[in-house]
Amino acid sequence: MSEATLAPFTRGVSPAALMLASFDWLLHLAVAPGKRMELVDKAARKNARFLSHVAATALGQDAPPCIEPLPGDHRFRAQAWGSPPWSLWSQGFLLTQQWWHNVTREVPGVSPHHEEVVSFVARQLLDIVSPSNNPALNPEVLERTRDSGGANFLTGFSNWLEDASRLATGRPPVGSDAFVPGREVAVTPGKVVFRNHLIELLQYAPTTETVRAEPVLIVPAWIMKYYILDLSPHNSLIRYLVEHGHTVFCVSWRNPGAEDRDLTLDDYRRLGVMAALDAIDAIVPDRKVHAAGYCLGGTLLAATAAAMATRGDDRLASLTLLAAQTDFTEPGELALFIDHSELHFLDSMMWNRGYLSTDQMAGAFQLLRSNDLVWSRLVREYLMGERAAMTDLMAWNADATRMPYKMHSEYLRRLYIDNELASGRFMVEGRPAVIQNIRAPMFVVGTEADHVAPWRSVFKIHYLADTDVTFALASGGHNAGIVSEPGHRNRHYRLATKHANEMCVSPEEWAAALEPTAGSWWTAWERWLTRHSSETRVKPPGFGGAGARRRMDDAPGTYVLQR
Structure with missing residues (x-):
């Protein structure tokens, strides 16, 4: 109770975890x-x-910068930052940032996890005092103030008031009401053909006279609404598959409340993936299924497929994992928030509420990219007075879901901390779910700039699987790299297949040996699905299968609309 009471004041970060990391580093x-x-x-x-740069600048000489920003740091890219006195502020800040990186790294004896935590906290504190965030030191803000006569601050204050009001009342961000599921997004025609307490199963209407015999089941992450894979018509992965002659089913997860606190990870496997497969089997009997999982949904799908293989259940024609980790030894920067102390703190929070709230999860993801998702937005909207145009992906990102207490605690402990799935110790109904037992071919996608599931971590499926693995490395991040429709500008991917009897290589060797292919990985995946499907095409199945009589709700269903 005491930790649950403290949590709102620390934004869910365990003070004990920070103190342990700081003490380890300082000592x-x-x-x-x-x-x-x-x-x-x-x-x-x-x-x-720095003094040499200052002296050269004072003498009017053309002084090159003494330090360049890190890749991806766009705070000082405007031309005005290249001339004095603004260049002095930016150069001094970047040198200080680099020095503090040296201070917090490679201190002998500090545990790697504590080193990451201390370095991350130092970076966050430095970002607060960046000259780009100070209206008196930012030349772009000053220029806008001069040109508008100070109106940018009035507009920015108005923006802040509106955002604060929406946050206090639980309303979605400005502009997101232009992307409502079933109206502007998630509009691919279909029906809810199965429903239980945890999922609605959506079956999509065919657009071709014949279809591939093997249907596709998509299992999205339960941390998000499913329609990231069915956004606007032009960038909907589900619509793309339907238009290419596939019968597509998709799981839509329930948005759990406090009453669902005792749902377990096995409930998500049993009432989620297995229930969906059983429902599909009733609709299209005796056909194998191409199963695809995204993010956490992919991790759950991999565990389910391993458990099925152990029991001789061969209903899967193939397995596709999209930005999904199966080995959590290197899970990326999210691991900063996951250790035994932090997990105990989260347990206390979730015990009190019955779930992990959406604002807690969103805050963690924003901190990982605070320059892009926090500070640059504050400068643009509150100091410059500019509103970024809302997009379908941004609106979806704000439509978050909760996670039940027991399930999320099990997930973090068993997969993140204990790494049970990769080590063959993940037990399902008393037997280990071993990935090496999966015989269905795999298509695995990692994305180059993924902060949630780093591609080198996703790549480790090569070391666990004893089947053919086709790996695609796509440009973009965790979300934009997956929502990468054909025709999207500046997209590319690398692709190679490792057969079961071939030697493994490192991620770096794999990437260095391949030239990028321009375009979308969607086209490569669809061709791969076609190669692993029956040659004979069949008539599309009816909604709910032959003889279905009950009334069915239209897609996107009701669970996706839960708040």
Whole structure:
């Protein structure tokens, strides 16, 4: 109760976890004179570089920058930042940022996890005081203020008031009401052909006279609404598959409340994936299924497929994992928020509420990319007075879901911390679900800029699977890299198949050996699905199968509309 009471004031971050990391770092830094001497030397050299730059600038010389921003840091890309005095603020800040990176890294004896936490916290604190966030030090803000006579601050204050009001009343962000499921997004025609307490199963209407015999089942993550894979008609993966002659089914997860606190990870397997497969089997009997899982849905699908293989259940024609991890030894920056202390703190929060709230999850994801998702937005909307146009992907991102207490606790402990699935210790109904037992061919997608499921972590399926694995590395991040429709500008992917009897290579070797292919990985996946399907095409099945008589709700169903 005490930790649940404290949680709102710390935004769900365990104070004990931060203290342990800080103490580990400070103690080892205090007993490392060599590291401290190195930091003094680095500080002196950085000061010398900065003073040399200042002197050259004062003399009117064309002084090149003494440090460049890191890739992906766009705070100082405007031309005005390249001339004094603005260049001095940005150069001084970037040198300070680099020095603090040295301070928090490679301190002898500090545990890798604590090092990551301390470095992350230092970066967040430095971002707060970046000159780009200060209206008096940001030349872009000052230029806008001059041109508008200060109207940008009035508009920005109005934007802030509107955002604060919406946040306080639980309303979605400005502009998201232009992307309502079933109206502007999630509009691919279909029916709800099965429903239980946890899922609605959507079956989509065919657009071709004949279809591939094997249907496609899509299992999205339960941390998100399913319609990221059915956004606007032009970038809907589900519509793309339907138009290419596939019968598509998709799981739509319930948005759980406090009454669902005791739902377990096995409930999601049993009432989710297995129930969907049973329903499809009733609609199209004796046909194998191409199963595809996205993010957490892919992890659950991999565990389910492994459990099915252990029991001789061969209903899967293939297995596709989209930005989904199966080995959590290197899970990326989200691991900063996951250790035993933090998990105990989260357990206390969820015990009190019965679920993990949407704002807690959104806050964690935003911190991972605070420059892009927090500070640049605040500067643009509140200091410059500009509203970014809402997009379907942004509106979907704001339409978050909750996660039940027991299930999420099990997921973090068993998969993130104990890594049971990769080590063959993930038990399903008393027997281990072993990925090596899966014989269905796999198509696995990683994305180059993924902060949630880093592609090198996703790549580790090669080391676990004993079947043919076709791996695609797509441009973009965790969401935009998956929603990468044909015709999208500046998209590319790398693709290769490792057969079961071939040697494994490292992710770096794999990427270096392949040239990028321009275009969308969707086309490669659809061709792969076709190759692993029966040659004979069949008539599309009716909604709910032959003889279905009950009334069916239209897609997108009711669960996706739950708040």
